[in-house]
Amino acid sequence: MPKDHGIGARNKRREDVRFLTGTGNYTDDINLAGQAYVHFLRSDVAHGRIKRLDTSVALEMPGVVRIFTGADFEGVGGIPCGWQVTDRHGNPMQEPAHPVLAQGKVRHVGDAIAAVVAETPAQARNAAEAIELEMEDLPAVVDMKAALADGAPKVHDDLDSNLCYDWTFGSDDATVQAAFDSAAHVTTLDLVNQRLVANPMEPRVAVGDYNRASDESTLYTTSQNPHVIRLLMGAFVLGIPEHKLRVVAPDVGGGFGSKIFHYAEEAFCTFAAKALKRPVKWTASRSEAFITDAHGRDHVTTIELALDADNNFTGVRTHTMANMGAYLSTFAPSVPTYLHGTLMAGNYKTPAIQVNVKAVFTTTVPVDAYRGAGRPEATYQLERVIDKAARELGADPIALRRQNFITEFPYETPVAVAYDTGDYTATMDKLLEMVDRDGFEARAAESARAGKLRGFGVNCYIEACGIAPSALVGQLGARAGLYESATVRVNATGGLVVMTGSHSHGQGHETAFPQVIAEMIGIDENMVEIVHGDTAKVPMGMGTYGSRSLAVGGSAMVRATEKIINKAKKIAAHLMEASEGDIELKDGQFSVAGTDKSVAWGDVTLAAYVPHNYPIEEIEPGLEETAFYDPSNFTYPAGAYACEVEVDPETGKVEICSFAAADDFGNVVNPMIVEGQVHGGLAQGIGQALLEAAVYDADGQLLSASYMDYAMPRADDLPNFKVDHSCQTPCTHNPLGVKGCGEAGAIGSPPAVVNAVVDALQRGGHDVTHIDMPLTPGRVWQAINE
Amino acid sequence: MTDVTMTVNGKAVSGNIEGRTLLSDFIREGLRLTGTHVGCDTSQCGACVVHVDGKAVKSCTMLAAEAEGADITTIEGMATPDGSLSVIQQAFQDHHGLQCGFCTPGMVMSAAALLAENPSPTESEIRKYLEGNICRCTGYHNIVKAIMAASGQSVAGVAAE
Numbered sequence: 026m027p028k029d030h031g032i033g034a035r036n037k038r039r040e041d042v043r044f045l046t047g048t049g050n051y052t053d054d055i056n057l058a059g060q061a062y063v064h065f066l067r068s069d070v071a072h073g074r075i076k077r078l079d080t081s082v083a084l085e086m087p088g089v090v091r092i093f094t095g096a097d098f099e100g101v102g103g104i105p106c107g108w109q110v111t112d113r114h115g116n117p118m119q120e121p122a123h124p125v126l127a128q129g130k131v132r133h134v135g136d137a138i139a140a141v142v143a144e145t146p147a148q149a150r151n152a153a154e155a156i157e158l159e160m161e162d163l164p165a166v167v168d169m170k171a172a173l174a175d176g177a178p179k180v181h182d183d184l185d186s187n188l189c190y191d192w193t194f195g196s197d198d199a200t201v202q203a204a205f206d207s208a209a210h211v212t213t214l215d216l217v218n219q220r221l222v223a224n225p226m227e228p229r230v231a232v233g234d235y236n237r238a239s240d241e242s243t244l245y246t247t248s249q250n251p252h253v254i255r256l257l258m259g260a261f262v263l264g265i266p267e268h269k270l271r272v273v274a275p276d277v278g279g280g281f282g283s284k285i286f287h288y289a290e291e292a293f294c295t296f297a298a299k300a301l302k303r304p305v306k307w308t309a310s311r312s313e314a315f316i317t318d319a320h321g322r323d324h325v326t327t328i329e330l331a332l333d334a335d336n337n338f339t340g341v342r343t344h345t346m347a348n349m350g351a352y353l354s355t356f357a358p359s360v361p362t363y364l365h366g367t368l369m370a371g372n373y374k375t376p377a378i379q380v381n382v383k384a385v386f387t388t389t390v391p392v393d394a395y396r397g398a399g400r401p402e403a404t405y406q407l408e409r410v411i412d413k414a415a416r417e418l419g420a421d422p423i424a425l426r427r428q429n430f431i432t433e434f435p436y437e438t439p440v441a442v443a444y445d446t447g448d449y450t451a452t453m454d455k456l457l458e459m460v461d462r463d464g465f466e467a468r469a470a471e472s473a474r475a476g477k478l479r480g481f482g483v484n485c486y487i488e489a490c491g492i493a494p495s496a497l498v499g500q501l502g503a504r505a506g507l508y509e510s511a512t513v514r515v516n517a518t519g520g521l522v523v524m525t526g527s528h529s530h531g532q533g534h535e536t537a538f539p540q541v542i543a544e545m546i547g548i549d550e551n552m553v554e555i556v557h558g559d560t561a562k563v564p565m566g567m568g569t570y571g572s573r574s575l576a577v578g579g580s581a582m583v584r585a586t587e588k589i590i591n592k593a594k595k596i597a598a599h600l601m602e603a604s605e606g607d608i609e610l611k612d613g614q615f616s617v618a619g620t621d622k623s624v625a626w627g628d629v630t631l632a633a634y635v636p637h638n639y640p641i642e643e644i645e646p647g648l649e650e651t652a653f654y655d656p657s658n659f660t661y662p663a664g665a666y667a668c669e670v671e672v673d674p675e676t677g678k679v680e681i682c683s684f685a686a687a688d689d690f691g692n693v694v695n696p697m698i699v700e701g702q703v704h705g706g707l708a709q710g711i712g713q714a715l716l717e718a719a720v721y722d723a724d725g726q727l728l729s730a731s732y733m734d735y736a737m738p739r740a741d742d743l744p745n746f747k748v749d750h751s752c753q754t755p756c757t758h759n760p761l762g763v764k765g766c767g768e769a770g771a772i773g774s775p776p777a778v779v780n781a782v783v784d785a786l787q788r789g790g791h792d793v794t795h796i797d798m799p800l801t802p803g804r805v806w807q808a809i810n811e
Numbered sequence: 812m813t814d815v816t817m818t819v820n821g822k823a824v825s826g827n828i829e830g831r832t833l834l835s836d837f838i839r840e841g842l843r844l845t846g847t848h849v850g851c852d853t854s855q856c857g858a859c860v861v862h863v864d865g866k867a868v869k870s871c872t873m874l875a876a877e878a879e880g881a882d883i884t885t886i887e888g889m890a891t892p893d894g895s896l897s898v899i900q901q902a903f904q905d906h907h908g909l910q911c912g913f914c915t916p917g918m919v920m921s922a923a924a925l926l927a928e929n930p931s932p933t934e935s936e937i938r939k940y941l942e943g944n945i946c947r948c949t950g951y952h953n954i955v956k957a958i959m960a961a962s963g964q965s966v967a968g969v970a971a972e
Contacts, residue, residue: 037904037907038904038907040912041904041909041912042896042904043912044911044912044915045886045896045900045903045904045909045912045919046846046887046889046890046896046900047845047846047885047886047887047889047916048846048887049846049912050845051845051848051913053845053848053849054839054845056840147829147831224947225911225913225947226848226850226858226911226913226914226945226946226947226948227848227850227911227913228849228850276911276912277911278848278850278911278912278913279910279911279913279947279948281947311850311851311852311853311856312852312853530911531910531911531912532910533910697907698907700907701907701910701948701953704949704950704952704953705947705948705949705950706950707950708947708949708950708951709947709950731851731852731853731855732851732853732855732856732945733853733855737855737945737947739941739942739945739951740937740938740939740941740942740944740946740951740954740955741938741939741941741942743938743950743951743952745934745952745955745969746950746952770950
């Protein structure tokens with residue numbers, strides 16, 4: 026019987042009612058009294074030097090309040106980077122300045138040059154057009170290889186080159202070379218993991234406010250992690266201490282990583298509100314979002330896989346160029362390194378693995394974490410090269426994977442992570458139950474009769490999420506801890522308010538978190554309220570990304586609730602004149618073991634706040650506890666995915682006929698929400714495989730900067746999904762035994778699609794071993810016909 | 812500046828607006844009905860869909876002045892008179908047809924328009940009809956399921972989970 030409440034129940038989401046009735050409160054829904062509006066004049070060239078910037082005519086335009094330029098930000102900090110990667114010789118990455126408004130030079134289309142604040146959005150926009158700007162065009166730096174060539178134009182004049190870092194990781198040179206020297210077979214694959222745009226449906230918005238009486242600044246912003254913004258913006262950009270700065274992220278309309286980072290517009294609105302002594306609001310248009318939201322992926326890789334004569338994997342070696350764009354966004358340096366290199370073992374017991382990454386500056390929008398962040402890139406390389414190897418060796422791709430699975434846990438990989446639990450055979454078995462492989466030949470024959478080619482592709486994935494153990498990431502260059510905090514406040518009448526540093530941008534925290542608390546105490550979920558997204562209400566937090574909210578934030582809640590229960594038991598013991606050790610809590614009742622004495626949860630909470638009969642010598646009144654939880658390891662969700670496609674060789678069009686995902690997320694709190702997370706991840710992964718690409722031309726113009734040009738997956742591009750999470754190997758090191766589920770779908774799905782398309786073409790007699798994503802009709806047709 | 816008068820969610824409203832004011836801006840900023848969202852600037856995403864005289868319209872694509880005298884329904888007007896969720900809204904909650912909620916108002920308005928013209932759509936008809944509504948969270952699976960359910964059809968055929 027499925028549970029109807031608590032952990033494991035498919036509780037409907039309480040947040041849905043406001044979203045379905047138009048009463049959500051997104052940042053753009055906030056208008057403050059006296060608010061002015063800012064419009065940014067942005068560079069329309071990729072690389073240039075500002076020769077003349079004359080705002081005098083624009084200043085006289087109707088409604089203009091003030092025009093800010095780079096000069097107003099001299100002496101103000103730049104946008105900081107939160108992660109410093111060092112190379113194997115101990116040299117730190119090259120880290121350029123990232124000004125709020127351009128200081129003399131622009132480095133990508135969309136770089137902000139000036140900011141016009143006016144009474145209305147239209148007046149601000151009109152005046153921005155009247156700013157006189159003369160730009161000396163400099164050569165665009167778009168291609169990463171060209172950017173690294175001797176004599177390439179430099180994106181940052183004060184850096185040595187366009188190389189941010191050259192990072193090598195994993196097994197030493199001799200070990201890896203020996204694996205390749207002794208290999209019976211080596212498969213090599215060159216591939217591109219193309220640049221994507223996260224595209225949450227809610228564009229970014231920032232509203233700055235300043236209170237002259239208290240000298241407090243408030244920023245309302247579309248953020249996945251308001252406390253991180255408070256710290257980065259307060260400490261590094263504007264010099265405002267935390268107690269004078271409040272950051273509020275109300276309902277957030279999706280993020281997928283792109284709303285982790287601290288953006289210049291947030292700092293600008295906060296700065297300008299104080300300077301002008303009135304609120305300042307910025308709402309991104311979608312076009313603006315395309316040229317200012319951090320992009321994702323953009324890796325160019327060569328991967329080599331060494332196998333022995335028995336088809337055991339003996340070595341993996343990769344060389345990747347990773348695009349950083351023009352500046353280092355908040356987490357950017359960590360994505361191609363510690364979120365990518367550490368995953369190159371995949372699900373396999375390959376003994377020698379070495380990863381080299383060269384991170385490159387180009388005159389493009391900064392690149393940072395997008396759903397999966399580094400892990401999709403790792404999975405794609407590995408699962409594509411394995412498929413190619415299977416083909417070269419005439420091996421069954423599933424059998425080849427199974428034979429190389431890690432089967433004993435814990436398992437230390439050669440790339441510095443230790444998998445705690447997993448059962449890759451179980452998820453593969455489950456996957457094969459979900460797909461009708463026996464019927465494939467008949468379906469393929471049916472397709473052939475219609476002139477189509479049918480293919481089947483499979484892949485595995487593992488990811489490291491639940492980010493992250495602070496001590497470990499500190500050694501790896503993180504400039505912050507990655508714990509989470511929770512404060513549980515029990516009210517006198519028994520209701521609970523949980524203040525969590527995790528913030529929802531669609532994940533249903535307000536529904537799932539109370540299920541955990543309710544289960545622990547044995548009360549109804551409706552007695553638990555979740556408060557998040559406001560630094561004035563929640564003491565501390567690191568936010569939501571890296572599939573960490575339940576594994577890390579939920580664990581903090583568990584720890585705080587345990588403290589609550591411990592204290593409540595002391596009070597209950599006093600009320601029942603029993604020994605604390607004999608008190609049991611079940612279904613919201615405290616009882617004395619072996620007796621019929623009991624007091625209700627509400628009696629104890631009331632006693633805590635009305636301490637007339639209370640152990641006042643031993644404990645304080647009140648019932649409120651805080652816990653910080655710092656995980657001791659990542660969590661390692663894993664699974665196996667399968668895709669069946671039909672390719673029209675006449676047009677190159679690919680249709681997804683079916684997609685199945687068997688995941689192991691450990692214990693599951695709300696299966697409905699987990700399945701929804703997988704669906705969304707699959708859609709983004711399939712979008713990457715077939716449709717999406719951020720395309721720059723040689724001049725650094727973003728050609729795909731609107732929904733007319735960037736192919737977002739639509740309802741009729743996608744199939745129904747078969748998903749399963751019944752294979753559960755609980756995480757061993759967090760109190761809930763949970764693993765992250767938010768990114769899995771996006772990590773695991775692209776290789777299944779590409780493997781299936783290559784399979785279809787091969788079955789059709791076309792000697793195609795690889796096509797770079799997105800597998801548009803044009804690319805597929807070209808692969809067939811050239 | 813122009814005067815406009817229209818009926819929104821059954822209530823007569825009026826405003827004095829610039830000629831270039833979009834219907835979406837008038838609804839959001841003029842009437843402060845912020846359930847209608849703006850997710851793009853090329854009439855692609857559908858977050859701003861409202862009903863104008865019973866037809867689904869992207870309100871970012873219509874001037875407010877063009878809606879003079881029209882009968883408009885926004886997401887705020889979709890619940891039943893007693894305030895409980897309508898059949899379509901309830902189906903979206905029951906089948907987890909929304910996550911971040913930003914595209915949701917447009918999805919619900921489009922779904923209502925679809926079911927008004929085709930009370931029993933097939934899965935494929937639903938997917939085609941939603942071509943103008945982009946959702947980045949759900950992968951559409953549960954949206955399709957919710958609309959099937961709202962139309963009174965069995966959702967057993969929509970892959971179980």
